[in-house]
Amino acid sequence: MSVNETISSAAEQHENSVPVQDVVTEKKREDMPVQEGKTVGLPYADDPKFKLRNVEVFYGEDRAIKDISLDIARNEVISFIGPSGCGKSTFLRCLNRMNDSIDICRVKGQLMLDDEDIYHSRRDVVELRARVGMVFQKPNPFPKSIYDNVAYGPRIHGLANRKSDLDDIVENSLRKAGLWDEVKDRLDATATGMSGGQQQRLCIARAIAVSPEVILMDEPCSALDPIATAKVEELISEMSESYTIVIVTHSMQQAARVSHRTAYFHLGHLVEVNETSKVFTAPQHELTESYITGRFG
């Protein structure tokens, strides 16, 4: 079954899928309440990689994520879009517990990765983050050589016994990140001397090197020029054969180019999720339509 089929068939079966007429009203947009916990479109998948139910995130007393339920399919690329401050990054960071480092942050609900509780008290967070890697907005290579940046994860996770095994992991990861040909003759050069686009692909290679199952990307191209952006987008499409990819982006064009499904967030709610082409050509919710037509955000 393809990614799209697994999503569609699950959505057809799921009683929480809300008919369009229940949520699109004639009320003025600014008066229109978002129905808490109700997401239009196709939020569910058969045999999901992530099964997320009734997720709420609080910063102190403030509720930043409001009763969100969503499946993320295996080998799917899903984009999170929405106005600034709507909770995209907060929700993304729940998927590998990056929010743990924020003292005032509290996560409620059920968050499952392959049917295992991400927030279980005995969960090994280091192992979780190896399975669910992350690429950040600003390329953040270590001030080490290109080789050592990629070898860092495999070394601390004990993935290579011999130097030749480590060499293979470094080469394969750099190849998958589309960087090998550019750096193979200067693996000992310091990574911080690379261009921004190369640094970001190095960070992708670093994430790939520990054999993750999922890669989370938080605005991975926002610091890159259009050529470097195109390379990373090409890479995302290639990587979707091997990984599940979740990407937060402010660029609707980017979401349209790279993702199978697009999820629209608004003030901590997940308003609509659907096949990307549907979200951009026939959004079901008025708030999604307002955002994609540039009326706010």
Ligand SMILES: Nc1ncnc2c1ncn2[C@@H]1O[C@H](COP(=O)(O)OP(=O)(O)OP(=O)(O)O)[C@@H](O)[C@H]1O
């Ligand atoms: N560390 C934090 N402490 C307190 N509040 C936070 C923290 N991080 C985010 N928030 C709040 O949570 C809400 C959601 O923020 P978040 O960064 O997840 O939104 P976003 O959609 O990713 O925004 P942007 O597109 O601007 O990056 C906002 O109201 C924000 O102020």
